[in-house]
Amino acid sequence: MSIPHGLLALLRQGPMYGYQLRAEFEQATGSTWPLNIGQVYSTLTRLERDGLVEPQATDQEGRQRYALTSAGMRTLTEWFVKPVTHADRPRDELAIKMALASTTPGLDVRAVVQTQRVATMRRLQDLTRLKQQQEPDDAGALAWSLVLDRLRFSAEAELRWLDHCEGALLKAGAAPVRRTSPTTVAEAAEETVR
Structure with a gap:
């Protein structure tokens, strides 16, 4: 902006x-x-x-x-x-992070993708809740609604891009995410978001 x-x-x-x-x-x-x-x-x-x-x-x-x-x-x-x-627009930190992660030896890139996916999904859910709570007659309601929609659409696009990244990683033969339990990545993402 x-x-x-x-x-x-x-x-x-x-x-x-x-x-x-x-x-x-x-x-x-x-x-x-x-x-x-x-x-x-x-x-x-x-x-x-x-x-x-x-x-x-x-x-x-x-x-x-x-x-x-x-x-x-x-x-x-x-x-x-x-x-x-x-x-x-300013540099896209997530795109830079994914590009560098995909070339960093020994890094579990799919775990990086999953961590971001969890955080982005949480953000999308928060934005959707805000949209549902919006009062239509508030002063500035249209301006705020347009901003919220832009943020929600961006989060949705980011999720699609992350799916694409994961598919590209699988196609390139990236090792699967190593998990000690089904929630390890989600817990790591939760810690990151806090």
């Missing part, structure tokens, strides 16, 4: 101060990506330096408010119309 662009999008609604921007961001994303208040203010400082926001008069409690400039509006518009590409 581009924090600067997220703050610019919120400022399109009107001038806001740092804590207000943080609260609005977290409400829109259902606190999925919590922001540190220091991160908000350092980002505002950079946005001001770059001419994308400008300080406004302080409010009655002395809080500095910021407003979107015309350059900020152009930057925001460009961000909204430009598709997100894979090059724009």
